[in-house]
Amino acid sequence: MRILHLGFEDHRRPGSGGGSLRNAEINRRIAARHRITVLVANYQGAERRVEDGVEYVPVGLPLGYFPSLVSYFLLVPFVARGFPAELVVEEFAAPISSVLMPVWTTRPTLAVVQWMNSREKSRQYRLPFFLFEMLGVRLHRRFVTVSDDMRERIHASNHRAQVSVIPNGVADPQLAPDLPRGADIVYLGRLELAQKGIDLLLTAFAQQAALIQGNLVIAGDGPDRKAIEKLAAGLGIAHRVQFAGRVEGAAKFDLLGRARLVVMPSRFETFGIVAIEALAAGTPVIAFDIPCLREVVPADCGRLVPAFEVESLAAAVAELYPDQARIAQMGAAGKEFARQFDWDEIALRQEQVYEDVVRAAQAGRHRKGPG
Template identity: 50%
Template sequence: MRILHLGFEDPRMPGAGGGSVRTLEINRRLAAGDFYITALTTRYPGWQERVQDGVHYVPIGVGRGKSRLTRLLGYVFRLPFEVHRRRHTTDLVVEDFFAPFSTMAAPLWTKRPTIGVVQWLHARDKARQYKLPLHWVEGFGVQHFRRTIAVSEGIADRLTSINPDIHVDVIGNGVDPAAWKPEPKRGKDILCIGRLEFTGKGLDLLLAAWTQCISEVDGNLLIAGTGPDERKLRAVIEDRGLSDRVKLLGWLSGDEKFQAMSDARLVVIPSRQETFGMVAIEALATGTPVIAFDIPCLREIVPPDAGWLVEAFDVQSLADEMTRRYTESGLEDIGARAREFAAGYNWDRLAGLQADAYRAGYAHLNDPPPAGRRQACL
């Protein structure tokens, strides 16, 4: 089957999020089987058309893609043209939803059977941020899909609330086997890792909570990642006099990332919204317990015997939980249960489920629209 994957983020792009990890891990496994996959991604400084792990990556856009805005505008402008060029050599189009408006309503213009892969559905939040009706674009696009794959039940619920007739396969994300390589240990520091988005990722809430509990914790707060708000984050840390107790590690990936997770005593996820929570499941795989806000998606992957959920966006509750769990006895046993739970998120099995969803979608998308239904896979 010939797949044309519309995936905004190239996995090699600095600062690329969890969505690009899924694209990479699923696609390379499908390409090792009976799928031929071309992925149209955005341009970025240093972009390169290439074949990687059997997948043909074609960055599209205008110029070098130096900023998020130019990457977005170039991709949106070029995408319909590039799809049109390839439609006669494509069996199935897969559109990854992406910020800030989720979907370009691909089923309306691809002229091929089209499935949405939904890891992101936060256009309403972006609408408030940018004062633009981005959620109208999201709603319009979702209403024109007949089949989608969602990474969590929380995302699936939102899809069916917008389009009751949509078919949703729920297929979660997996964990890199390298996460199990480091030996679990009771570390000293608390780690937060992910894209440096001050509001969406809740870094403002984290720093406020850290200010309240800093005197009760022996270790430092480590923040790893890159993103659009890195300069702002550094300024706030300095303004609040936290430079001695908050360390920025920069972008971590692969073995270095998993070693940092394993070395931490706790991993904290202060996000206001998540699509799946890749960091949470990776931290659990390294044997490090997780503290997170009780929000959709995260509550699905932070089990009560391997981590703790606190009242959403409550700074005092987050500070109290970090203080309490830092000195928790039996963290080694909690970490062992965390690893056991994370073992269920296996990329090989998930890729097989996604292949089945592609085949079913290809077989049925030309049929009359079916009644909405959902199939939970993980």
């Protein structure tokens, strides 16, 4: 089967998030049985390539983060026409969510929804992106999403939608061996203030820095690094904040496994893959109590605190940080919890949905008959 995936974000792009990692992990596993082409937003240094049996094609202009996204969304419906496919998979993506692909093609379509936060982006950019999200949800009939919360949101807007919940996964458990516990607190993710809430984390860390032996390690890349550095300096903790850059593979699990705690201060999330990766590495997670993270941070594996309350976040860090026995207990529970998020099984489940969509479309054409 030829699959055209409107993947939006290349996992090799600086600042890319967990959604692009999910796409790469699934696509490379099913590429042995299907021909997969992924259309991604262009960026400086991007090239058309084949990686792990998957073809990646940059679309649009490499003009910086937001301009490149605009050019991608404007051009991708037209570029998609040039690629033959039995199935078109549309990834809902920031900032507008959907390019309304069912309007542009008669081929079978499937929406993969890892993200439904266009209202936040509408407020951020003062543009009505949420209208595209609303229409996209209503136009599509088949969906894959990553959480029960997201499924409920889709059904609230489109009661006819068929939604399969297939979570994200973690890499090979061999990448997350038992490691000696360090003293640092770790943030891992895109360096973006509006969504990821790093400003809230810095403020909370500043309140408890005198009680914390280690540093705050910020790993990842993204558009807001300079703003984060400026904020840390303004809070007087620049000397206690380390930037580790983008980390992947074994290095990522080494960082997570040696951390005392991993903190996810996100204002909104799609799934929270970093939480699962931290738990797989045996490290407890402290996060805000927001819908998606409730499903991936059980009470015996970490702490959820009232959303966006900096004082509560700081207090949770201060309470758990010195309690190494409790941290070890949570770490063991986290490793066990993370076993269910296996990429091989997840890829097979998503492949089955792809095949079901194509079979249903073929059956519909046969019922209609010629003409």
